Amino acid sequence: MEKAMNKLNKILYVEDERDIQTVVQIALENVGGFTLKPCFSGVEAINSAAEFNPDLLLLDVMMPEMDGPATLLKLKQIPALENTPVIFMTAKVQPDEIEYLKSLGAIDVIPKPFDPMTLANQITSIWEKHNN
Amino acid sequence: MINQNLNVSEYSGNGILPYILDASINGIIILNMSSQVVFWNLWMERHSNIEQSQAVGKELLMLFPLLKGKRIDSAIKNSLQHGNSTILSHALNRDPFPLCVDKHPDKAIKQSIFITPINTAENYRLCSIQIQDVTSSVQRENLLRTMAKEAEKAQREAEKLNKIKTEFISTVSHELRTPLTSILGSLGLICGGLTGKIPKETDALIQIAKKNGENLLTLINDLLDSDKIESGRMKLNLQPLEIMSFMDEALSRNNGFAITHNVKFKITKRIKNISINADELRLKQVMSNLLSNAAKFSPPQSTIEISVERTINNIRISITDHGPGIPEKFQSILFDKFTQSDSSDARKSGGTGLGLNITKAIVELHNGHIMFDTKMGEGTTFHIELPIN
Numbered sequence: 001m002e003k004a005m006n007k008l009n010k011i012l013y014v015e016d017e018r019d020i021q022t023v024v025q026i027a028l029e030n031v032g033g034f035t036l037k038p039c040f041s042g043v044e045a046i047n048s049a050a051e052f053n054p055d056l057l058l059l060d061v062m063m064p065e066m067d068g069p070a071t072l073l074k075l076k077q078i079p080a081l082e083n084t085p086v087i088f089m090t091a092k093v094q095p096d097e098i099e100y101l102k103s104l105g106a107i108d109v110i111p112k113p114f115d116p117m118t119l120a121n122q123i124t125s126i127w128e129k130h131n132n
Numbered sequence: 133m134i135n136q137n138l139n140v141s142e143y144s145g146n147g148i149l150p151y152i153l154d155a156s157i158n159g160i161i162i163l164n165m166s167s168q169v170v171f172w173n174l175w176m177e178r179h180s181n182i183e184q185s186q187a188v189g190k191e192l193l194m195l196f197p198l199l200k201g202k203r204i205d206s207a208i209k210n211s212l213q214h215g216n217s218t219i220l221s222h223a224l225n226r227d228p229f230p231l232c233v234d235k236h237p238d239k240a241i242k243q244s245i246f247i248t249p250i251n252t253a254e255n256y257r258l259c260s261i262q263i264q265d266v267t268s269s270v271q272r273e274n275l276l277r278t279m280a281k282e283a284e285k286a287q288r289e290a291e292k293l294n295k296i297k298t299e300f301i302s303t304v305s306h307e308l309r310t311p312l313t314s315i316l317g318s319l320g321l322i323c324g325g326l327t328g329k330i331p332k333e334t335d336a337l338i339q340i341a342k343k344n345g346e347n348l349l350t351l352i353n354d355l356l357d358s359d360k361i362e363s364g365r366m367k368l369n370l371q372p373l374e375i376m377s378f379m380d381e382a383l384s385r386n387n388g389f390a391i392t393h394n395v396k397f398k399i400t401k402r403i404k405n406i407s408i409n410a411d412e413l414r415l416k417q418v419m420s421n422l423l424s425n426a427a428k429f430s431p432p433q434s435t436i437e438i439s440v441e442r443t444i445n446n447i448r449i450s451i452t453d454h455g456p457g458i459p460e461k462f463q464s465i466l467f468d469k470f471t472q473s474d475s476s477d478a479r480k481s482g483g484t485g486l487g488l489n490i491t492k493a494i495v496e497l498h499n500g501h502i503m504f505d506t507k508m509g510e511g512t513t514f515h516i517e518l519p520i521n
Contacts, residue, residue: 017310023317030326062306091309094302094356095367113313113349117324 008127010035012054014045014071015089016063023116024058024089032120042071050078056127057081061090061101069104076105085130087123089114136256137165140189159231159263162250165212167191170258179231179241179265196229204228204245211249211259220245222266229263242270294363301359305352312352316345354486357417358469361493368411368497372521375406375447379440382419389427390436397423401439406447408518414494421487422451422514429455429512446500446517457508466504467492 011034015021021038028034037052039045043066049057057075061068068088075081088101091112098109107130110122153160154174162171172187180187182195192208193200203225207218220228222242233239244266250258319342322330330338360366383397390397426436430453437452458466470485495502500518 017314019314020310020317023314023321026321026326027317031321031324091306091313092302093305093309094360112309113316116317116320 008034008055008124010037010052010054011056011058011123012037012039012045012049012052012075013058014039014042014063014068015060016040017060020060020112024119027116027119028123031117032123034120042066042068042074045071046074046078049075050080053080054084056123057084057086058123059086059088061088061092069101072104072106085127087126136254140164140168140170158265159229159261161187161192161261161263163192163208163212163259163261165257167193167208167212167259169195176263179233180229181235198230199228202228204247207247208259208261211247212257215249215251215257217249218247220247222270231263233267241265242267298359298363301355305356308348308352312345312349316342316349319345351486354490357490358486361490366493366497368414370409370411370498372407373410373412373415375408375440375449376402376404378410378412378415379419379438379449382416382423383438385416386420386423386427389424393427393430394432395427395430396435397427398435398437399440400437401441403440403442403447406442407521408447408498409521410498410518411494415498418491418494418516421491422516425487426451426453426455426512426514429453431455442520443517446519449516449518450513452511452513454511457510458504458506458512459508463504463506467502 011028013021013024013028013036015024015038018040021040025036025038028036037048037054039048042063045057045059057072059068059071063071066074068090072086075084075086085107086105088106088109089112090097090101090109093111098111101109108126110119110126114122150171153171156173156175159176159179160171160173161169161176164170168189168191169187172182172184174184176187177183180195187195193205199205204220207220210216210218220243222244225243225245228245229241229243231241231243233241242265244264246260246262246264248260248262250260252258319338321327322338323335323342357366379399383399387397423436423438430436434454436454437450439448439450439452441448441450467488469489492502495516495518498518500516503515503517504512505515506512
């Protein structure tokens, strides 16, 4: 709870598509000024999450082996991340798919494709709305 | 006493009655209290292969031994002893009498049988057995049943195919969106100056790539929406919406189309403080479709006029362009899928051919209407009417 009131800075980002990861990394680090920990899989995210201690989890949905919802479940079992807000990014944009992701506890869902120049602002306003 | 037996020899018919019974299109058998046949009409002769003279005086079970112990046997006894009537439908009593057409065993007659007691004035009790030929109704019923089963099967098949189509569109949409995210994302970062200043010629080429990527995304979204509309899965999130604030924002959001096509959007009539119940995102989609169409088909430097008025129960939004107008032969199919007035239009204007179809569906989901007036060489006005709260 205390962490949620801080300014958004550290984002743990999980995306298996290298190209999309590169775009998001530039958009969030260079445009948004955030500190990003990019991971290619859910397992990698679980192994590095506690040490990185993120303010926000940004998860892709469709990933091989461990998908976004399964990754979320495992990350939430780490005590330090129990209250860390989660945003999903997905190319599955049907309303029922988005509702399903929100029902898992995500504070919002960002559809792909997104505007990379406004992505950081979009994430900040979701974060602020959640904290207010 | 109404249960006295009538001897066969005493039965002589009564005037024309036997002729009437012979002319019947049903089989008629009259039995006495001993279950002996006292009357056997011509229909029975023709379809049982037993002549009247052979039948009269014989017990029914001697003529048809197979009936012994069957439901008809007990129904006859019940009629003679207790005066009860029974109807034996074909569905529950399949062909009790071995009757057929033209003495042909393959032409068995389907039967409905009515067993009724007859109490005569002389206190005799008889039993009337009337046999109705229901062969053609049974055949019709069977045909209808087969057709209904086939229709049900076809419906199940269509639903299955529809589900496969929806899953296919959803999967293709996802698979196309993933590379488009990288393409549009990379181009967006370059356009945003993240890689430094871009030479003019390079910028023009990047804009072409970006515009075409965005057109592809529109097509994917339109295909998804079209499938949702077709399968009745498009749901609206209705909220109160102040119409003029919405229109000002819609024009501002779509001003990029005006700039691209070198035209202007201008609101010529406004209304104050009127709200409607609408799905803001879907209505934005409607305005984007109509404003982008108006911009695409307008001559450069022309003005597209937008008016917002109130009618008795609706608000009416009209968008007027000064484009070429809609040819008469396309007017009746304008809101159909994949309709472009010129086959090269889609390529020239970047349209998907689904926009107006989706627009109409969204307006109608709001219980509204969409119409247009058009004149060749002068332009077109699209009107949307939406109910006020």
